[in-house]
Amino acid sequence: MARIAYVNGMYVPRMLAAVHIEDRGYNFADGIYEVVCIRNGKLVDEERHALRLERSLRELRIAPPMGRKALSLVMRELMRRNRVANGILYLQISRGVARREHAFPNPAVPSSLVMTISPMKLPTPESLRTGVSVITIPDIRWKRRDIKSVSLLPNILGKQQAKEAGAYEAWMVDEEGMVTEGTSSNAWIVTKAGALVTRKADEMILNGITRLAVLDAVAEGTLTFEERAFTVAEAREAREAFLTSTTSFVKPIVTLDGKPVGEGTVGPVVESLVRSYFRHIANQP
Numbered sequence: 001m002a003r004i005a006y007v008n009g010m011y012v013p014r015m016l017a018a019v020h021i022e023d024r025g026y027n028f029a030d031g032i033y034e035v036v037c038i039r040n041g042k043l044v045d046e047e048r049h050a051l052r053l054e055r056s057l058r059e060l061r062i063a064p065p066m067g068r069k070a071l072s073l074v075m076r077e078l079m080r081r082n083r084v085a086n087g088i089l090y091l092q093i094s095r096g097v098a099r100r101e102h103a104f105p106n107p108a109v110p111s112s113l114v115m116t117i118s119p120m121k122l123p124t125p126e127s128l129r130t131g132v133s134v135i136t137i138p139d140i141r142w143k144r145r146d147i148k149s150v151s152l153l154p155n156i157l158g159k160q161q162a163k164e165a166g167a168y169e170a171w172m173v174d175e176e177g178m179v180t181e182g183t184s185s186n187a188w189i190v191t192k193a194g195a196l197v198t199r200k201a202d203e204m205i206l207n208g209i210t211r212l213a214v215l216d217a218v219a220e221g222t223l224t225f226e227e228r229a230f231t232v233a234e235a236r237e238a239r240e241a242f243l244t245s246t247t248s249f250v251k252p253i254v255t256l257d258g259k260p261v262g263e264g265t266v267g268p269v270v271e272s273l274v275r276s277y278f279r280h281i282a283n284q285p
């Protein structure tokens with residue numbers, strides 16, 4: 001079956017879908033994006049993704065191409081046309097097409113909206129029983145990582161470095177030696193003392209939607225939780241470590257920079273958070 005993309009008001013065969021060469025997303029990475037998980041025909045945490053999308057647009061002063069309700073209808077129509085029950089919806093909005101000039105187009109031009117859907121085998125509770133390896137690298141990004149910008153060069157270079165090191169992810173480390181986040185995921189540890197720790201969501205990290213779902217589960221439980229930055233040294237001594245993202249869900253980490261985390265096996269805290277996360281995604285409206 002032909003896959004269908006949505007490009008600026010039109011549903012087109014994905015093979016033929018294209019944007020203008022002077023789209024500011026293409027020329028300047030002047031745009032934002034969202035990745036939403038589709039599970040059993042439902043969009044996971046749609047409302048939170050919509051809120052983050054609107055926030056990213058506001059912060060960059062990009063006009064929303066349509067209202068929230070219309071956007072939701074397009075998402076559903078694209079799911080229907082692609083008949084994908086499990087996979088990923090990718091949505092990108094740029095400041096539009098204009099002659100290449102750094103300042104915003106004046107008068108403003110319509111924002112561009114592109115949406116695609118890709119089938120994907122989603123993680124299962126069984127697949128998440130195998131932990132992954134992570135390396136640490138310097139965080140060389142700009143200082144507005146809270147905006148889900150399509151400008152991802154440092155993340156791309158970091159992920160490639162991880163791949164070449166045989167690792168699944170790279171945790172980026174700020175100038176104070178504190179872990180910020182992964183190149184496409186949020187970072188968590190369970191300290192030697194048993195506290196669950198993840199960095200506060202300020203301008204230095206992206207506030208992951210999966211992170212928020214895990215925080216909800218934590219708020220309902222009895223775990224000791226600290227929302228703060230942690231050092232690489234603390235992570236190396238941690239009992240457990242894991243990462244969270246829309247495509248990875250809640251993924252245990254068993255080695256950090258080539259050394260085992262805790263016993264080098266999947267620990268009880270991450271195991272229980274994986275279970276909570278599956279309950280959460282099973283309960284989507």
Ligand SMILES: Cc1ncc(COP(=O)(O)O)c(C=O)c1O
Binds near residue numbers: 035205206
């Ligand atoms: C830099 C970064 N941090 C965190 C995340 C996790 O966010 P989410 O849980 O919304 O997928 C992502 C996801 O792509 C990311 O790119």
